[in-house]
Amino acid sequence: MHHNAKRTAVRTLACAAVPMLLVAGCSGGSGEDDSAKPSPSVSSSSAPPSPAPVKFTTLPDPCKTLSKKTIKDVVPEAKEAGKNLGSEDADGYGTCLWSGLDGFQYRALTVSLKRFDSDVTLGSGSERAAEYAGQQVAAVSRDGEHEKVKEVPLDGVGDQATSISFETKKKDGKKTEDYREQRVVALDGNVVVTVEYEGAGFETGETPSAKDIREGAEKAAKEAVKALE
Template identity: 45%
Template sequence: MQRSTPRLTRILACAAVPVMLVLAGCSSDSGSDAGKGSGSSSSASQDQQGGQKPATVAPAKYTKLPNPCKSVSTKTIEKLVPATKSKAGTSGKSSDITSRGSCSWNGLDDNGVKGSQYRWFDVSFLRYDSETSLGVSGQKRAENNYAKEISKAQATDGAKNVKTSPAKGVGEAGTAIRYELKKTGEDFSYATIVTRTDNVVITLTYNGTGYAGAKSPDSADLMESAVAAAKEAVASVGVANS
């Protein structure tokens, strides 16, 4: 009983002071546990203040796409496809015109005994939004898919003599792919431009052949025309978002 007196006295003394003082100075029996609790609280506070924060992703620069059938001027269409069936073009189907769209033109220029010249021209747009949850910007997504579109063009089924080179002055990044492809018993020449302007990827294809003894178009001429048209398509993205 004598040994328990000091402990009893201390308990009674703690009971006589305010509760906050009891918590601060009268918990010696659980001092080690209290220390651990305090350390955990401090660590949690540090995690909240100095821990890793979600990456900040800039919003996509372009939020709209141009009307694909108006992305290239009528004058250019008349030059590329002289006998086009419709100068207004044929719009491709899209479930989301703010993210993807396309348009095509084709025509057969019949020159009688001199043969005929067939041309096909199309342009497509792909726009990428930023993915905040993944920490990926729209521009980065477009860069990744720009590379995929190039690979897709290079791997066209049946393509021969594929040649790839930079398309200088077209968008922020541009690649020219030319090749030959046999269709309907004729040798077609192809000129494809894949370009990127920030978070938008544009793919433009221009091809043609000669029928009834007419010569096939020169691939260099096709590419020159394709580059000029691609510059117009790139500019149309900026206009649509101005």
């Protein structure tokens, strides 16, 4: 009896020394491994990921992105209202065209807006927009009809912008005209603004200078990006 009491005391002390989670084992519980049971605080299912928030959820009318003064300066004799080329998704895409002929001087300007939403499989709206902007820039040099392509960054326009100058020839009946052109691609959040500006001198008119075409396109791009706000 003395030895049995001593063994009981040793067992009691041993159980008191182990962590609380093992006390049940020491006290002769059911013997089941409680650690294998799912925790009641952990949900068996997780909520699906949500798309990242975007900066812009709508787009302005592309024909209202430029002031009357800018249109008059850049495209003389153009209709101030411009021609909205239309889109089934006005909050996702839109383009406006202004064109005019002042004597023998021809000018044409387009402002295109493209907005991207976030998608859990395709990426955030800003990531998708950045990819599209890169494609718009690269497309100029990939076109074999474009000559003297020059690409430079344009600071202070959206999050980032690129201005590309180039020359091309277009047929007007049997006659070929020399055109100077400029494309400005600006990224602002999840929206890409693409401005195309071109000029030519018909008949006895002179081909416009590269400087005039570049300045006109960049002026329009800066104003169009501000119109997003």
